Amino acid sequence: xxxxxxxxxxxxxxRQGVTSSGFTxxxxxxxxxxxxxxxxxxxxxxxxxxxDADPERQLERLAALIEAQCEQAMFQSRPRGxxxxxxxxxxxxxxxxxxxxxxxxxxxxxxxxxGEVEPTLDVAGYRSRLxxxxxxxxxxxxxxxxxxxxxxxxEGGGLRADLNGHGLGRLDVELRR
Numbered sequence: 812x813x814x815x816x817x818x819x820x821x822x823x824x825x826r827q828g829v830t831s832s833g834f835t836x837x838x839x840x841x842x843x844x845x846x847x848x849x850x851x852x853x854x855x856x857x858x859x860x861x862x863d864a865d866p867e868r869q870l871e872r873l874a875a876l877i878e879a880q881c882e883q884a885m886f887q888s889r890p891r892g893x894x895x896x897x898x899x900x901x902x903x904x905x906x907x908x909x910x911x912x913x914x915x916x917x918x919x920x921x922x923x924x925x926g927e928v929e930p931t932l933d934v935a936g937y938r939s940r941l942x943x944x945x946x947x948x949x950x951x952x953x954x955x956x957x958x959x960x961x962x963x964x965x966e967g968g969g970l971r972a973d974l975n976g977h978g979l980g981r982l983d984v985e986l987r988r
Contacts, residue, residue, distance in 0.1 A: 866928055866965035866972040867986045873900065873963070874974055874982040879918055881952035881980050892948025895932050895963060897941045899923035903948045910947045928967035935960050956980045 877893060880902055884891040892903035892910055901921035902913045913919035924930065932939040932949060939949050950959040956979065963974040971987040 866967050866970050867984060869925060869928065870963065870965055870972050870974040870984045874984055876902075876918065876922075877950070877952070877958070877976070877982060878980070881956065881958060884952040884954050885956055888954045890951050890953050892951040894945060894948040895930060895939070895941060895950070896944050897930060903951075905951075924965070926967055928965045931964045931966075933962045933964075950976065952980065958982075 880891040880893060887904075890905040892905070894901050894903060894912075899922050902919045903910045904913055905911075914921070930941055932941060934949050939945075950961055952958050958976050958978065958980045960978055961974075961976040963976075965972050965974075973985045973987065975983050975985065977983075
């Protein structure tokens with residue numbers, strides 16, 4: 812009886828069109844390898860598992876928005892401002908008659924803090940009262956790229972993070988435990 816790579820070949824079964832079904836070890840290993848690569852990509856894509864209420868994550872998001880506002884100030888040759896309150900923050904632009912709040916659906920829309928966080932703001936070494944909603948922004952970017960000197964602290968969920976604004980538009984976020 813002839814032999815094949817997988818065993819004995821039964822000519823009678825081959826003539827009848829009946830073949831043995833199943834997967835070879837190589838096919839199974841290829842499928843497992845593809846699955847492992849896909850799982851690895853999904854895990855890497857998920858990133859870190861921090862919640863939106865994490866103070867460090869909120870300040871990183873705010874830092875990116877402040878950088879975008881400072882870029883707009885340079886492009887439009889008009890100062891942009893950021894008002895921080897106990898509930899959240901919004902963006903302003905300088906106009907001929909003073910500061911005007913920016914509204915809309917895009918990047919300039921007002922935002923609220925996520926979760927139970929307590930913000931504190933120090934501007935140029937002085938503590939700002941966030942319980943009183945100010946009529947103008949406390950922080951601003953001028954068209955030359957300069958930014959107010961400030962430290963914004965968010966505390967919540969047992970974590971504390973600081974966003975530090977330095978004079979030449981540099982921002983850094985620092986996590987404190």
